[in-house]
Amino acid sequence: MNNGFTPVVAGSALGTSAAAPTTPKNIANRGGAANPSVDALRQAFTGVVHRADVVWGETTVIVDRTRVHDVIEWLHDDASQKYDYLSDVTAVEFRDLEQAVEVVWHLRSLPYRRFLRVKVLLAKGAPMEVPSVWDIYKGADWLERECYDMFGITFVGHPDLRRLLMWEQYKEGFPLRKDFPLRGRFSRSEQLRQALAANPEARYSKEELSIADAFEDLPADMRRRLGTGERTGE
Amino acid sequence: MGLSPRPDPDIIDTTGNEPWITTKLDAFVNWGRKNSLWPMPFGTACCAIEFMATAASKYDLARFGMERQAFTPRQADLLICAGRVPFKLAPVLRRIWQQMPQPKWCISMGACASTGGMFDNYAVVQGIDSIIPVDVYVPGCPPRPEGLMYGILMLQKKVANERMSDRSLRHEMEPDSKSQLYIAPSVIDEVSEPFGNSIHQTRSGL
Numbered sequence: 001m002n003n004g005f006t007p008v009v010a011g012s013a014l015g016t017s018a019a020a021p022t023t024p025k026n027i028a029n030r031g032g033a034a035n036p037s038v039d040a041l042r043q044a045f046t047g048v049v050h051r052a053d054v055v056w057g058e059t060t061v062i063v064d065r066t067r068v069h070d071v072i073e074w075l076h077d078d079a080s081q082k083y084d085y086l087s088d089v090t091a092v093e094f095r096d097l098e099q100a101v102e103v104v105w106h107l108r109s110l111p112y113r114r115f116l117r118v119k120v121l122l123a124k125g126a127p128m129e130v131p132s133v134w135d136i137y138k139g140a141d142w143l144e145r146e147c148y149d150m151f152g153i154t155f156v157g158h159p160d161l162r163r164l165l166m167w168e169q170y171k172e173g174f175p176l177r178k179d180f181p182l183r184g185r186f187s188r189s190e191q192l193r194q195a196l197a198a199n200p201e202a203r204y205s206k207e208e209l210s211i212a213d214a215f216e217d218l219p220a221d222m223r224r225r226l227g228t229g230e231r232t233g234e
Numbered sequence: 235m236g237l238s239p240r241p242d243p244d245i246i247d248t249t250g251n252e253p254w255i256t257t258k259l260d261a262f263v264n265w266g267r268k269n270s271l272w273p274m275p276f277g278t279a280c281c282a283i284e285f286m287a288t289a290a291s292k293y294d295l296a297r298f299g300m301e302r303q304a305f306t307p308r309q310a311d312l313l314i315c316a317g318r319v320p321f322k323l324a325p326v327l328r329r330i331w332q333q334m335p336q337p338k339w340c341i342s343m344g345a346c347a348s349t350g351g352m353f354d355n356y357a358v359v360q361g362i363d364s365i366i367p368v369d370v371y372v373p374g375c376p377p378r379p380e381g382l383m384y385g386i387l388m389l390q391k392k393v394a395n396e397r398m399s400d401r402s403l404r405h406e407m408e409p410d411s412k413s414q415l416y417i418a419p420s421v422i423d424e425v426s427e428p429f430g431n432s433i434h435q436t437r438s439g440l
Contacts, residue, residue, distance in 0.1 A: 166357075167322050175356050184356030188426040189419030191356075192364055195321035196414045200329050 013082060013111035021113060027057040035059035035116050037081055037109075044074060050121075060117040068105075068120050069131035069157075075107060075116070076136050083107040083116065086133065089143040091151040093178050103130050103153060122153075132157035150176040167198060260398050267311075267337065268393040269299040271386075274310035274334070276327065279317030281344035281376040288379040298386055307333040312389070313366070316376075318346035319359045331366040336404045339393070341385055342368045345375045350426070360426035364417050367407050 011018060031054055038052045038061055048071060051062040063071050075083040088106040100121035107116045120130055132155035134140045144155040145164040152174035155161060162168055166175070171194070172185040184191055215223065273295070275285050289295045289303065304310035307330045319327055331340070342362055345351035348371045350360035362368060369392060372385035396403055413419050 172356065180356070182355050187419075187423045188360055188364075189413065189415065189422040191321060192324065192359065192415060192422065193413055193419070195324040195359075196328060196365070198322075198325045200325045 008084060008110045010110045011113050014113065024057060030055060032057055035114055037075065037083075037114060037116050040078075040080060041071065041075070044078075045071060058115060058117060060119055062119045062121060065120045065122065065126075065130060068118065069133060069136075072105060072107070072118060072133050073136050075109075075118075081109060081114075082111045083109045083114070085110055086137040086139055086143070089133070089140055089147050091147055091153055091176075093151065093176070095178060097178070098124055100124065100126075101128070101151070101153075103147070105133065127154075128152055129154045129156055131155070132161075134158050150174060152177065167195075169194070169198075260396070261394075263398055264394045264396055268390040271298070271300055271312045271339070271390070271393075272302050272304045272310050273300050273312040273314050274304045274307055274330075275314050275316060276330065277314075277316040278319060278323065279344075279346065279376075281316035281347065284376040284379060284382065285314060285316045285343065288382045293379040293383065295383075295386075298383070298390065300386075307331070308335065310334055311338045313338065313340045314343055314382075315340065315347045315362050316343040318351065318353055319362050319365070320357050321359055322357075324359050324365050327362065328365050332406075336406065339369045339389055340366055341370045341372060341382075341389060343372045343382060343385070344377055345373060348373065351375060360422075364415060364422050364426075367416060 011021065034052055034054050038049065038059060041061060041063075042049050045063075045067060048064045048067045049061050050064065053060045053062075072083075075081045085108040086105065087108055088104070090104050090106075092102040092104060094101075100123045103120045103122065105118040107118060108114070109116070122128055122130070128151075130153060132140065132144055134144065134155070134157065141158070141160070142164055144158050145160075145162060147153055148155060148158075148161050149163040149165050163170060172191075173180055175184075186194070215226070218226070275282060275289075277285055287293060289300075295301075300312075307313070311334065313331060313334060315327065331338075340362075342348045346353060346358070347362050348368075350358050352375075354360070359365060370385045370389045372381055374381045377385075407416060409416050410418070415422065
C-alpha cells in the first residue's frame with residue numbers, strides 16, 4: 001500500500017556493516033568527536049559556520065543568521081545528511097543582557113542516526129527575526145508559533161504567525177523574556193478582566209479566518225455570527 | 235411454603251393504622267438534596283487524579299449519594315474544580331458555572347484552585363473564587379481522598395442547613411457589570427498581591 005508515505009528506517013543510510021547502536025558511556029563534558037555533518041557544512045558553506053561545540057557528546061553549530069535557512073535546507077535535502085526530523089525550535093535568552101539571544105533548532109537525521117543542534121545568535125539591538133523553516137519542515141508550524149508567543153521572535157516566512165499558548169489578544173508581552181515580570185505586567189484584576197472578556201464559544205475570530213481566506217467557505221450560520229462582529233476576545 | 239401474600243401483613247399494616255411522621259419541609263428537601271448531589275468534575279491537573287481515586291471503588295463517592303457523575307453542567311448541581319485554572323480557561327469555567335441550573339454548589343479542590351498555589355505567575359488565576367462563587371475550599375496539594383470527602387461532608391452539612399424560604403440563596407450571582415468580576419478589583423489586587431505588583435519582584439535578577 002503506497003499512500004505517498006515512505007517509511008524511514010533508522011540507520012538505513014549507514015549500510016549493513018555499521019555497528020549496532022549502543023548507549024554511549026563515559027562521555028566527556030567538553031570535546032570529543034564532533035558530528036561529521038559539521039565538516040561537511042564547513043565545506044559546503046564557506047564562512048557561515050561561526051563555531052562548533054561538542055558538549056556531552058552533542059554537537060552544536062552556530063551559523064550566520066542570514067544563511068540559516070540555506071543551511072537547514074541543505075542539511076535536510078543533501079543525500080549525505082538527510083536531517084529529516086525537526087524535533088524542536090526554541091530560543092534562549094541570558095540573564096546578561098549584553099549576551100546575544102540564541103535561536104535553536106534541534107535536528108535529527110534518522111537514516112544516519114545523527115543529532116545536530118543549530119544555533120543563531122541575535123546580538124543585542126539586532127532585529128528579533130530569523131527565517132522560518134516551515135517550507136522545509138511542516139512540523140515547524142506550531143514550534144515557531146510557540147517560540148514567537150513566548151520569546152517574541154519573528155519567523156519570517158511563517159504562513160500564520162500567531163500566538164499559540166497565550167490567547168491571541170494577550171497584550172502583556174512575551175512571557176519567557178527576561179524583562180517580563182513573573183506575575184505579568186498588569187494587575188491581577190486587570191488580567192482577570194481581560195481573560196473573562198474572551199468569548200469561549202467564538203472559536204475563530206474573523207481576523208484569524210481572514211488569514212486563511214476561508215470566510216466564504218464557512219457554513220452560513222457561522223458566517224452570520226462572525227459577520228456580526230463576534231470575536232474571541234477584546 | 236408457596237409465595238407469601240402481598241402485601242405482607244407482617245410488614246405492612248393494611249388496616250389503616252400505618253405509622254406516619256411529620257417533618258419540616260426544609261429538612262425533608264435538604265435531606266434529599268444533600269444525599270443526591272450530582273458532582274461535575276472540572277479536573278485540570280493532579281487534583282483530578284485524587285478526585286478519580288475518591289470516586290473509584292476504594293473511597294467510593296457513591297456512599298455519599300454521588301453515584302452519578304455528571305459530565306455536563308446542565309445535569310449537575312455540584313462543581314468540583316480540581317486543579318489550577320489558567321487565565322485562558324477562566325471564561326470557560328465561568329460559562330460552565332452559568333450553565334448549571336439552580337440549586338448549585340461549588341467545591342474548590344486543592345491549593346491551586348483555591349489560591350493559585352505555587353503558580354503565582356502570569357498564567358494562572360489566583361483562586362477561582364474571583365471567577366465563580368465557592369462554597370467549600372479543600373486544602374492540600376493535592377488533597378487526599380479523605381480530605382475531599384471531608385469537604386463534601388462539610389458541604390452536605392451546609393446544604394442541610396439551608397432554608398427554602400431564603401430565596402437569596404438561589405439568586406444567580408451576577409458579576410459586576412463593569413469589571414465582570416464577583417469581587418471588587420481592588421480586593422482581588424490586594425488579596426493576590428499583598429506586597430504590591432511584582433514588576434520589581436522578578437526572579438530573573440534584572
